[in-house]
Amino acid sequence: MIMTKELWEGNAAIAEAAICAGVEAFFGYPITPQTEVLEHFSKRLPEEGRVFLQAESEVASINMVYGAACAGARVMTSSSSPGVSLMQEGISYIACSEVPAVVTNIMRGGPGLGNVQPAQGDYFQAVKSAGHGDYHMIALAASSVQEAIDLMVLAFDLADKYRTVVIFIADGAIGQMMEPAEMPPLRPVRPPEERVAWALTGAKGREHNIITSLYLGAENLEQVNLRLQAKLKKIAANEVRWQEYSTEDADFLLVAFGTVGRICQTVVREARAQGMKVGLVRPITLWPFPSARIAELAGRVKGILTVEMNAGQMVEDVRLAVEGACPVRFYGRMGGVIPLPDDILPELDKLDAGVASGREVQS
Amino acid sequence: MTTIEIPADMELVYEYPKSLTEAYMHYCPGCTHGVIHRLVAEVLDELDVREKTIGIAPVGCSVLAYYYFDVDMAEAAHGRAPAMATGLKRVSPDKVVFTYQGDGDLASIGIAEIIYAANRGEMFTTIFVNNAIYGMTGGQMAPTTLPGQKTTSSPTGRDVETAGWPMKVAELLAVLPGSAYITRQAVLDVPGIRRTKKALKLAFQAQLEGLGFSMVEILSTCSTNWHMGPAEALEWAKEHMVPYYPLGDTKVSDGVRALMESK
Incomplete structure (x- = not known):
């Protein structure tokens, strides 16, 4: 078809x-x-x-x-x-x-x-x-x-x-x-x-099936948890998924998911047009999080900017992944405000300036 | 269980229900859950539906009912058994589905789920055990605790001015167009136990005939948390519960009426 x-x-x-x-x-x-x-x-x-x-x-x-x-x-x-x-x-x-x-x-x-x-x-x-x-x-x-x-x-x-x-x-x-x-x-x-x-489906020709989340014994419930x-x-x-844009030679990395991840593709293009080598990791599985890949890239870039439509949530997982290998900055909008490339580009400049001056200390 | 050969000149007239497992029940001495479990199991056996029955256990004293019924069973969150049964039955319309719920589970935290299941005419059967108290958590005031009844959370007796009135579930569900058969029975003496079994059978038959939602409310006791001996508890229930919760059918749809008359 x-x-x-x-x-x-x-x-x-x-x-x-x-x-x-x-x-x-x-x-x-x-x-x-x-x-x-x-x-x-x-x-x-x-x-x-x-x-x-x-x-x-x-x-x-x-x-x-x-x-x-x-x-x-x-x-x-x-x-x-x-x-x-x-x-x-x-x-x-x-x-x-x-x-x-x-x-x-x-x-x-x-x-x-x-x-x-x-x-x-x-x-x-x-x-x-x-x-x-x-x-x-x-x-x-x-x-x-x-x-x-x-x-x-x-x-x-x-x-x-x-x-x-x-x-x-x-x-x-x-x-x-x-x-x-x-x-x-x-x-x-x-x-x-x-x-x-x-x-x-009915206990026909087999023992009865039980589906429960109750395990009264401490050891039993621990076994279930294990x-x-x-x-x-x-x-x-096995199931970590993400997409990357222009990360090969990136000096700075954007991390963003969903709608913001899409907006940040434009940011990558515009930043590069202005001479700033920016790449993007867009997590597709938020759990499990692409921590290993972000950690790897953190060792190669000067700084990371995480952009979200919230007060800074995924940035915590980014920081956990980066483990201090490079500065991680956050930019977010809330209440339904969608951050646009013109909002995000200056944040990249701030990250760059901060890294250059040494002011962008490790979080 | 030991098995014995039936002598040739004898006939088997009574046996352990196939729909019950042989697990020891955890219920307190004098508790009527055991009687009700047995009645449900006998009815499933008599209707020959054990192998296509799926039960939903509640949160409360009968939370472990899935160990005792030898049918496929799931354990619901507190009060949500009717929603689970709805989902289960909708994707398995050829199965027999029941929920087994106590008064806290059904009449308090799960009142929305039971009302909507009944009103949609969901094709499952609810066994509602009303003993006017929260048993598993240690004797707190239930939605069905009687006015003036002392519990650990109504130490001076239920004050209806502040706590509201005991919930009359059989009457409440009877007014909904989707309910086919709603009845209140009691397992407080032998005639009552026999009537309860008859009601349970009719409720499951109504489901098998696709007539709509059926519920058997069963007045029951809690010796432990009522602080009474089992015999005294049965008498107390007759004296105090039955007047507030009158026994009998509160809803018999035309279809169920025809079913009753055909039997």
Whole structure:
């Protein structure tokens, strides 16, 4: 089949990509700026004979996801920042129970009710995991509609492969913008009789399956945690993804993800036009973070500028990766303000001047 | 369990339910959870659905119910069993799904989830065990604690002026169009236990027939946290709980009515 590019709105594209990836059920609640995800599913899933349900809350949504995941179905929910906060309890249970699930967060401005403008203030929530206990979600961040499509397919595959929660994050700008993009081929949905062995399908001819996150004995729960940590270590070793631009000869490095990662490609071009050799690392997996690559580049550049649409969250992971090898500076905008190349370029100049004068001390 | 040959001149009339495991239950002496577990298991056996049944355990005293029912089981977050059951049943419509929940789990923290599941007419069955107290956390005031009832968090007795009134769940869910069969029973004596079993069977049959949401509320006791002997607790429940929580069906849909009449 010849696939062609079509004009897709980000949110609708996310939903359609999930359908192509074989999602069997969606449970969600309306919230701006991701409501179009839910709307698209409400039309398309019944057309495909699959399950769509508008839940009474995000708390219910994530627990419906948990239930369907226990049955061995490919399942997801979608929300935006305040709604994702409500889901943290369920995400923690899913992480401990080791059932696969995909959550998308089309981030908006916070904290609190904030606003419905694009923001990246939920980096900590996604990457450090805001629910209780020791776990991480695989966190995928898109910077274009096409990448959102590709990462949604990957999200389901990783969730299944590692029996874990994958969070796809984008900001409202990517959710709402329209771009030409190509959908992957429509994968067949896994029939219910082919559901995996651990799933709750009825104890016919086998012992009963139990899915729980309760382990009352201290040693038992420690063993579960050790198993989870071993799995996370494996994910960290195998699944780090990022994109680089012009890093080969760079004197200065930008680190930015999502929408800002895309803006920073323009910054690289404009800085180079002005004679400053700038490169960019754009993390695609926010967890696991491309720490090793950033550490490697930190040994070769004069300084790093991290740009985010928040008060400085990912910059902490950059600093952890750099371990003092070079100065790390931060520039961020909040509340839905998108930093533009003209805002970012002077920050590179400040970094340069600081390094040259020795004022840019190590953080 | 030891197995014995049944002599040729004898007939097996009573046996351990296949839908129960042989695990020792952790429940306190006098607790009625064991009776209710057994009734649910007998009904699953009689309907021959054990191999296609999936149960959801709550947070509360029956949190470990998944060790006792010999069916596929998941353990929910506190109050969220109806949401989990919804997700599970929607992707497995040919399975029999039930939630087993206590009063704190269902009537307090999970009241939204149960109301919406009932109102959507979700095709699963809820077993709601109401003993008017938080047992697992050590006897605090529950949403169903009676007016004046003393608990560790209502030491002078539940004051309805400040704590509100006990939640009448069977009445609450009965008014929702999606509920097919809602009933309140009690396991406080043998006739009540028999009626409870009959109600449980009807509730599961309603699910199998695709008639909508079904719930059996079961008045129960908590000797430990009521600070009473088991026999005294049964009497206390009859004397104090039954008047506030009247027994009987609060909702029988036309479909369930037809089912009752056909049996």
